[in-house]
Amino acid sequence: MSKVPCSTSVALALGLLAVAACADEPLSSPRPSAAALAHPAPAPAGGGAPSTGREIFRHETWGDEAFWTNALRLHEVVEQAVDPVTALAVGLKIDATRLPPGFLAGADLTSPATTVELLQRDAVVGLNAKVTAAGRIAQLGITCALCHSTVDNSVAPGIGRRLDGWPNRDLNVGAIVALSPVLDVATKAVFQSWGPGRYDAYFNHDGTNDPVLIPPAYGLRDVALETYTGEGPISYWNSYVAVTQMHGQGSFSDARLGIAIVAQPDLVTPKLPVLRDYQFTLHPPAPPPGSFDPMAAERGRVVFNGAGRCASCHIPPTYTDAPLLHTPAETGSDPVLARRGTTGGYRTTPLRGAWQHPPYFHNGSAATLTDVVAHYNATLLLGLTPQQQTDLVQFLKSL
Ligand code: HEC
Ligand code: HEC
Numbered sequence: 001m002s003k004v005p006c007s008t009s010v011a012l013a014l015g016l017l018a019v020a021a022c023a024d025e026p027l028s029s030p031r032p033s034a035a036a037l038a039h040p041a042p043a044p045a046g047g048g049a050p051s052t053g054r055e056i057f058r059h060e061t062w063g064d065e066a067f068w069t070n071a072l073r074l075h076e077v078v079e080q081a082v083d084p085v086t087a088l089a090v091g092l093k094i095d096a097t098r099l100p101p102g103f104l105a106g107a108d109l110t111s112p113a114t115t116v117e118l119l120q121r122d123a124v125v126g127l128n129a130k131v132t133a134a135g136r137i138a139q140l141g142i143t144c145a146l147c148h149s150t151v152d153n154s155v156a157p158g159i160g161r162r163l164d165g166w167p168n169r170d171l172n173v174g175a176i177v178a179l180s181p182v183l184d185v186a187t188k189a190v191f192q193s194w195g196p197g198r199y200d201a202y203f204n205h206d207g208t209n210d211p212v213l214i215p216p217a218y219g220l221r222d223v224a225l226e227t228y229t230g231e232g233p234i235s236y237w238n239s240y241v242a243v244t245q246m247h248g249q250g251s252f253s254d255a256r257l258g259i260a261i262v263a264q265p266d267l268v269t270p271k272l273p274v275l276r277d278y279q280f281t282l283h284p285p286a287p288p289p290g291s292f293d294p295m296a297a298e299r300g301r302v303v304f305n306g307a308g309r310c311a312s313c314h315i316p317p318t319y320t321d322a323p324l325l326h327t328p329a330e331t332g333s334d335p336v337l338a339r340r341g342t343t344g345g346y347r348t349t350p351l352r353g354a355w356q357h358p359p360y361f362h363n364g365s366a367a368t369l370t371d372v373v374a375h376y377n378a379t380l381l382l383g384l385t386p387q388q389q390t391d392l393v394q395f396l397k398s399l
């Protein structure tokens with residue numbers, strides 16, 4: 001294994017803290033087989049690196065343990081102070097299929113040792129850990145599933161079967177990162193200000209504190225550009241996040257952002273195609289039965305395509321006009337994020353599974369779909385009647 005140059009150094013918070021995230025060798029993560037998922041057992045320590053798109057999405061850390069463990073030392077905090085009750089309170093989700101029957105009933109959910117056991121069983125969605133025989137966390141890393149998966153709550157709130165692609169809007173990433181013992185008070189204050197379901201994917205570059213909602217990773221197959229500001233196609237953004245946010249060991253360069261990171265070996269780039277293909281299999285969830293009025297939704301469709309002028313940008317079947325972008329003023333959106341991105345505009349958000357992930361707009365400025373419609377009615381001077389507005393909401397709930 002060749003020695004890696006200190007290529008993935010990151011500066012958090014305007015360089016207040018510079019941490020070298022360099023790995024001598026890639027750390028591998030557990031690779032559960034279908035049989036292992038059906039018959040839960042402690043996750044193997046080590047094992048091969050994830051290779052299928054689904055395993056990569058769920059389990060690949062790209063060697064980011066160098067950051068989350070060696071630099072941020074989050075493993076120490078988890079081991080000492082994060083019991084399962086606390087873990088659930090900050091929005092972490094538990095994959096019940098990894099646990100033997102009766103495990104939770106018999107476990108002490110107020111003991112950090114139980115969290116370590118859950119990690120050992122590969123049952124904490126989006127966290128990958130290597131646990132020693134003595135019950136210590138040797139390595140802790142994060143995966144894509146941390147932010148872009150949740151569970152169906154079939155066992156208890158926060159505990160159930162995985163739902164890949166569903167944004168974890170309960171996850172308080174900022175509160176979790178702020179647990180790190182190496183961060184200064186000012187940086188912690190920024191992270192603590194984010195709140196659940198929000199993350200800022202540019203903060204460590206530009207120092208601006210303006211988090212966005214974690215979006216779904218489903219329903220993107222026919223969408224030309226990803227992210228709220230339309231930064232690029234899916235693999236561009238996956239690479240950006242894996243290297244510059246998760247701090248995995250990979251290469252990412254973009255002259256527009258002034259970033260040129262070269263890692264040797266590059267653990268990220270070769271896996272991007274299968275990771276993309278897996279995301280393309282993630283379809284938006286159908287609205288729950290009875291969650292909208294079909295007759296009103298049909299009337300709302302007419303408003304969407306006509307008096308509401310929605311379909312001029314939200315073009316079916318994807319409900320976006322990407323790669324076209326829009327100025328913030330066109331939709332009355334807050335302009336800060338558009339200025340921070342490289343495009344200066346906003347992509348028309350594809351309306352996949354809109355019922356599933358309130359609040360709405362990149363910064364969550366609309367709490368409900370009713371608020372969304374009221375926003376457009378006022379901003380675009382649509383003059384929709386109350387009936388047209390409620391019908392439009394029913395249509396949005398049907399998507
Ligand atoms: C710490 C939380 C976090 C992690 C981990 C994370 N993401 Fe994201 N992801 C976000 C946020 C926040 C955005 C929105 C960024 C924006 O639009 O400016 C996003 C955007 C996306 C999008 C674009 C969605 C859209 O509608 O445009 C996709 C796809 C995606 N992420 C997939 C991934 C994959 C694959 C990984 C693993 C390599 C990953 N994410 C890791 C938080 C995360
Ligand atoms: C000029 C183009 C344009 C028009 C017209 C338009 N939208 Fe949008 N829509 C956008 C853009 C751009 C965004 C992203 C704005 C943001 O996140 O700040 C968006 C976001 C949304 C969202 C938020 C989705 C999410 O997951 O956060 C909904 C819902 C929505 N629009 C519905 C509508 C409806 C209903 C209408 C008609 C009344 C409409 N839009 C008219 C461009 C448009």
